Structures are given as C-alpha cells and as structure tokens.
Amino acid sequence: MLFKDKGSKKGLYIGTAVGLVLFALLGFFPSAMMGGYVGIKLAELIVGAPAVGILPRIFVAFSMIGAVISTGLVFVLGGAIAGWIVGTRFELKAEESKA
Numbered sequence: 551m552l553f554k555d556k557g558s559k560k561g562l563y564i565g566t567a568v569g570l571v572l573f574a575l576l577g578f579f580p581s582a583m584m585g586g587y588v589g590i591k592l593a594e595l596i597v598g599a600p601a602v603g604i605l606p607r608i609f610v611a612f613s614m615i616g617a618v619i620s621t622g623l624v625f626v627l628g629g630a631i632a633g634w635i636v637g638t639r640f641e642l643k644a645e646e647s648k649a
Contacts, residue, residue, distance in 0.1 A: 558634055565632050567629075569633075586610055589610030593609040594606075
C-alpha cells in the first residue's frame with residue numbers, strides 16, 4: 551500500500567498546498583508572460599511579421615494557457631512529491647522511536 555499511515559497523506563496534502571501557493575505567488579505571471587511571448591513568435595512565424603487577425607490571437611491564447619497549466623503542474627506535483635517524501639520520513643522516524 552502506498553500510504554502506510556496518515557503522516558505521508560498529510561505530507562502529501564501539505565506539499566500540494568505549498569506548491570499551489572508558490573505557483574500562485576511565483577509562477578503564474580512569469581509563465582503567462584513567457585507563453586504569450588512564445589505565442590507571438592509562433593504567430594509571426596506562421597502568419598508573418600505584422601501578426602494581426604484572429605489566428606495570431608488564438609496562438610497567443612493557447613500558448614499562454616498551455617504554459618500556465620504546465621507550470622502549475624510542475625509546482626503542484628513537485629510540492630506533492632516533496633511533501634509525501636517528508637511525510638514518509640517523519641512516519642519512519644516515528645516508527646523507529648516507538649520500537
């Protein structure tokens with residue numbers, strides 16, 4: 551079984567929350583900006599240098615959304631994995647101290 555006790559599950563939840571807060575504070579705006587930049591460059595590459603119209607806006611919107619989602623996944627999953635590891639370590643230390 552993946553979760554032996556409540557310690558690793560608590561660590562997982564705490565790590566997920568910390569990752570989400572860090573994403574909201576540090577990751578959302580830069581990822582949206584970089585996604586927009588990539589979308590503008592992609593639109594210029596496909597449509598041409600003066601990128602006007604609906605197609606370039608669609609490229610920019612989808613690249614911004616993709617960048618924000620992928621960055622959010624990295625922050626949240628990274629925090630969850632780190633929290634699970636820390637929770638499991640505390641769980642093992644508690645079992646060792648009981649024995």
